[in-house]
Amino acid sequence: MRDARGEVKRPIGLRLWLSGGWLALLVLAALCAPLIAPNDPLMQDLFLGRMPPFWMDGAEPGFWLGTDSLGRDVLSRILYGARLALIVALVAGTLTCLVGATLGLIAGYYRGWPDRIISRFVDIWMAFPPVLFAILLIAVLGPGLMSIIIAIVVIDWTRFARVIRAEAMTQGAMDYVASAQVAGRTRFGTMLTEILPNVLPTIVALLTLEMGVAVIVEAILSFVNLSISTDSPTWGGMIAEGRTSVHQAWWVLVFPLITLFLTVLSFSQLGEGLKDRFDPVLR
Amino acid sequence: MTLLRNILIRLLTTAITLFGVAVIVFVVIRVVPGNPIAMMLPPGATDADIERLQAQYGFDKSIFEQFVIWLGGVMQGDFGTSISLRQPVADLVLGRLPATLELSIFALVIAVLIGGALALLGTLYRDTKGEAAVDVSAGMALSVPDFLWGLVLILLFGVLWPVFHISGRISPSLNIDFTTNFYMFESLIRLRFDVWADLVAHMFMPALALAIPLAAIIAQLLKQSLKETMHLDYVTLARTKGYGENHVITREALPNAILPTLTLVGVQFTFLIGGTVIIERLFSYEGLGNMAIDAVINRDLPLIQGIVILFALLFTLVNLVVDMLYVVLNPKLRHA
Amino acid sequence: MSGYLSIRNLTVRLKGGAMILRDVSLTVRAGQVHGLVGESGAGKSMIGKAVLGTLPRALEVVSGQIILDGTDLQTLDPKERRRRIGASAALIPQDPLTALNPSKRIGPQITRRLVDILGWPKIAAEARALELLEEVHIPDPARVMRSYPHELSGGMRQRILIASAFAAEPKLIIADEPTTALDVTVQKQILRLISEMQSRHDTALLFVTHDLGVVSKVCDTLSVLYAGKVVEEANMHRFFMRPIHPYSAALLAATPTYTDPTGSLTPVPQTVIDGVEREVAEHDMRAAP
Numbered sequence: 001m002r003d004a005r006g007e008v009k010r011p012i013g014l015r016l017w018l019s020g021g022w023l024a025l026l027v028l029a030a031l032c033a034p035l036i037a038p039n040d041p042l043m044q045d046l047f048l049g050r051m052p053p054f055w056m057d058g059a060e061p062g063f064w065l066g067t068d069s070l071g072r073d074v075l076s077r078i079l080y081g082a083r084l085a086l087i088v089a090l091v092a093g094t095l096t097c098l099v100g101a102t103l104g105l106i107a108g109y110y111r112g113w114p115d116r117i118i119s120r121f122v123d124i125w126m127a128f129p130p131v132l133f134a135i136l137l138i139a140v141l142g143p144g145l146m147s148i149i150i151a152i153v154v155i156d157w158t159r160f161a162r163v164i165r166a167e168a169m170t171q172g173a174m175d176y177v178a179s180a181q182v183a184g185r186t187r188f189g190t191m192l193t194e195i196l197p198n199v200l201p202t203i204v205a206l207l208t209l210e211m212g213v214a215v216i217v218e219a220i221l222s223f224v225n226l227s228i229s230t231d232s233p234t235w236g237g238m239i240a241e242g243r244t245s246v247h248q249a250w251w252v253l254v255f256p257l258i259t260l261f262l263t264v265l266s267f268s269q270l271g272e273g274l275k276d277r278f279d280p281v282l283r
Numbered sequence: 284m285t286l287l288r289n290i291l292i293r294l295l296t297t298a299i300t301l302f303g304v305a306v307i308v309f310v311v312i313r314v315v316p317g318n319p320i321a322m323m324l325p326p327g328a329t330d331a332d333i334e335r336l337q338a339q340y341g342f343d344k345s346i347f348e349q350f351v352i353w354l355g356g357v358m359q360g361d362f363g364t365s366i367s368l369r370q371p372v373a374d375l376v377l378g379r380l381p382a383t384l385e386l387s388i389f390a391l392v393i394a395v396l397i398g399g400a401l402a403l404l405g406t407l408y409r410d411t412k413g414e415a416a417v418d419v420s421a422g423m424a425l426s427v428p429d430f431l432w433g434l435v436l437i438l439l440f441g442v443l444w445p446v447f448h449i450s451g452r453i454s455p456s457l458n459i460d461f462t463t464n465f466y467m468f469e470s471l472i473r474l475r476f477d478v479w480a481d482l483v484a485h486m487f488m489p490a491l492a493l494a495i496p497l498a499a500i501i502a503q504l505l506k507q508s509l510k511e512t513m514h515l516d517y518v519t520l521a522r523t524k525g526y527g528e529n530h531v532i533t534r535e536a537l538p539n540a541i542l543p544t545l546t547l548v549g550v551q552f553t554f555l556i557g558g559t560v561i562i563e564r565l566f567s568y569e570g571l572g573n574m575a576i577d578a579v580i581n582r583d584l585p586l587i588q589g590i591v592i593l594f595a596l597l598f599t600l601v602n603l604v605v606d607m608l609y610v611v612l613n614p615k616l617r618h619a
Numbered sequence: 620m621s622g623y624l625s626i627r628n629l630t631v632r633l634k635g636g637a638m639i640l641r642d643v644s645l646t647v648r649a650g651q652v653h654g655l656v657g658e659s660g661a662g663k664s665m666i667g668k669a670v671l672g673t674l675p676r677a678l679e680v681v682s683g684q685i686i687l688d689g690t691d692l693q694t695l696d697p698k699e700r701r702r703r704i705g706a707s708a709a710l711i712p713q714d715p716l717t718a719l720n721p722s723k724r725i726g727p728q729i730t731r732r733l734v735d736i737l738g739w740p741k742i743a744a745e746a747r748a749l750e751l752l753e754e755v756h757i758p759d760p761a762r763v764m765r766s767y768p769h770e771l772s773g774g775m776r777q778r779i780l781i782a783s784a785f786a787a788e789p790k791l792i793i794a795d796e797p798t799t800a801l802d803v804t805v806q807k808q809i810l811r812l813i814s815e816m817q818s819r820h821d822t823a824l825l826f827v828t829h830d831l832g833v834v835s836k837v838c839d840t841l842s843v844l845y846a847g848k849v850v851e852e853a854n855m856h857r858f859f860m861r862p863i864h865p866y867s868a869a870l871l872a873a874t875p876t877y878t879d880p881t882g883s884l885t886p887v888p889q890t891v892i893d894g895v896e897r898e899v900a901e902h903d904m905r906a907a908p
Contacts, residue, residue: 032473091446110546125298127303127304127598127599128594128595131561132557135560136308136311139312139579139580140314212426213428223430243434246438253434261427264515265427269426272422362727516714516718517718517721521720522671522713523673525702
């Protein structure tokens, strides 16, 4: 579609494959966690506390990536943590997308007072520091998976609403929309059949980005100790613990951090790649 | 006349936004189950004690009444009293604000320097591998949020090669009495460069973590804007006058390329300030964000309200400053 | 035939691709005006850009010499080349609306190069700029010096660009379609102004245009360019009397004349175009290894 875009296409393809591959691996790991995890992620053994990973002196066989201060197996906890991370990514991402994109479509296409109300709310939301807002909501709702999902939806719907509103406005001003209405389609019908398909690529790209954001929000909430109950393993919780003992046992921080880093990077690169591939309008 | 009108509309929308933020915080934190007063009393406290304290903080009234009382206080600069720290919220919050401001501005400076340098390099080496390298690194930097960059930096420069401090704002061993809470600013004024260096060694990593995503955005936007400008006739004309590539990019193209970048950087800077909440926690930096998280965990309602309102005010202020800068830097608006 | 600017067998192409200029040779003598005529896309602007060293990055000079005042510019290192161009040549650009930097005042845009590149004292440069603005008939030059480009009309800006081009007393000026972007009424004034400035400062002028009518008014000699190839080089008198190349003749016939405004427009006949295309193709065949 674009001039001189030809050479840039190939690295995007590579990026898509790499990030897609990592995420597929992660899904597999999460699904098969009980089968492939070498140890019980919750089993504590103070005699096995802070064992280093397998290639270092003093490593305990069977604990490939070492253990934390309570003797829990780091690898098993990462594998089980992937389950929670992916559930949050999928559910919270999708719900945020539904709420935000719907409001954005309505605001951008109907304009008038629905737009004024929705945009005013977006403005108010933009004046909140998102992390603080999330922590506040969790404090109110109480810890737990549902609370995290609700918090993410409540905080991040504006990301979709803002972008989709702008897109729907651009599309709504185009001639093909006017001709659809002249042909006797209702406004609501036009929105679904003419506007929605044209903003769908953007929605899909944003959804992918949002999944990465959801994983991060969960990790941040775990980090400030406000996520799920303390005994189910989460990457954020592991990172919080690893942060305090980073000088004694770096591996407790490093391995979940690498996992989280790659996951967030993959979601984001996948989203960017999809955006570049599907959408000639967004740069 | 239109200018005055615009300013009035601007002030009005700002007021509505702040009011909305206040209402939402007020309602959200008051549907919390669990009694904030009960938490601060010793186990043996009687119901009468609790009631007395609740009356003192106004929690026995309806949410609407509480809001009106609180708003009345705010109008006179009284944000109430912190439950957990038992000091006026205004004092606490203003005491912490300088730390967060210094961190944010330091981060902004780093972001502008790194992002600007990358954009200039990318323009200088445009359509070569050099530009591709800038694109790829900016894309990476943007994909990962400040929280993760903070953790990566802790590992790199706190553990692997420990050159910077990973927690706090200043070394406790340093004996200096500050009269303001703008430590960096004050240490410079008092020519205490040893203290200043210590502050930088503490602030560098959190600031860099905050700066990395913003630097990436600046690099991308400014480079694109510069490249578009480089095609224009006045740039070509400057070349024929005998100026070299460096001069052409920095003197002819840059002043015009900055404007489109500026507005977006303003919005992004508010995101950066929002990011201080978790970054301050990560680096145990004693700023507003760190205090906010403690306030939430302690259910300190008056303090939470105060901090959130202050953040919202800060965000709107940043947007206002950016708009003013835009007018100052744009000759078309300045002379109109 | 030698002149202030001599281009010898200049060949330019898209890097690894199509030919843009094919074996172009032309001469501009000191103090004379040489017209460079061709349809849009013939590559006439690229000749000016090649001389000034502002070819787009995607283009490269394959072979040929650009001799300015006895020195082949192609043999100089980029810095020295830039310096020499800056000191002895100048450009009057096509579009006055984009050729002035919108974020700078007019004054510095004229004086900076005198100070930066030629080492003039600032006061002398400012005096010079004022004098030049008066020469190009700008009212209240002191006020204009303090203005930003967006505060001035297109005609004013083109006058400023002309003044700026003459600021360093260059021996050569390249005018790249200097009137195309202007209103018809302004066009004539600007054309007269360029002529007037050229003869007063005794500058060699390479006048790039698609308009033979304009050429007939200002030029002493001309080259006709088609598809990157010079098909005819002649002095004006001979050219209008007796064009040699069939394409030149057709182009001349297709130009509405001011003497006979009622005369109908004649398009360049297809047979002539086919003929030139064949010549160009033959040239490329010879050039190919």
